[in-house]
Amino acid sequence: MADRLTQLQDAVDQLADQFIATFYYVERHHELETFGPNDKIPDLKPDQPKEVDSFAPEVFQAGQLELARDLITKEQEIEYLISSLPGLDNSERDQENSIKELEEELKVAEAQRLEAVREMDEVLQRLDQLMKNIRRQ
Template identity: 35%
Template sequence: MTDRLTQLQLCMDQLIDILFSALSYVDQNHDTVPLNPADPKEIDPNRNPPTEFDFQSSQQELATDIILKTRQILTIIDTLPGVGVTKAEQLSTIKDLRNQLKNAEIEKSKAIDKKEKLVELVNSLILEVGDTISKTR
């Protein structure tokens, strides 16, 4: 699972793709309309536009995709940490987390020192046992 910011970025990219697809579809499939109503409608024999029903249903589907993706983005934004929290509260939280990190680093350092002392003790005991065994033989 990715973090929320990555999810948000992916959804934004997907929304941009959907918007581009919608604009491209409408641009490529719309019915031609003359600029001057008195002019005759031009018909391209090489172009087969979709029926009005298909065009409208495709537009509806694209609009639905845009709405759903936008809702997904808004949901992710609402779950981001810090939404609805003041700047002072965020700074206080960061300060508390820094203090917790410092304390954890101190505990880690103490544990490493303790481990090194225990390793030295075990090594010295191994050497003593080895010396004692070699002297008894």
């Protein structure tokens, strides 16, 4: 599973894609209407492609509603991801204490690593001695 920042970036990218799809839907499937007395809807020639593929008003509104719900759902997902990022609910002092605790854990782990390296060196020296003794015999 990806980390929170990667999930957040993916969700923002998906939201941008949804915005584009929504704009395309509205731009491509609206009803042609005039807004002023001088506006005209041009007549298309038979071989000319349609600029708009109009849907029935009920179908168009249902599509808009579904796209709006999808946008809201994605926005809520982004809000959730943002709220789950570390540090938003922690004060600076809490974060400093957490860092100090992690530093202490790191010191303990480093001490354990050094002890393991020392033990490994001892075992290697004993193995080396055994190998020398076997060669002499």
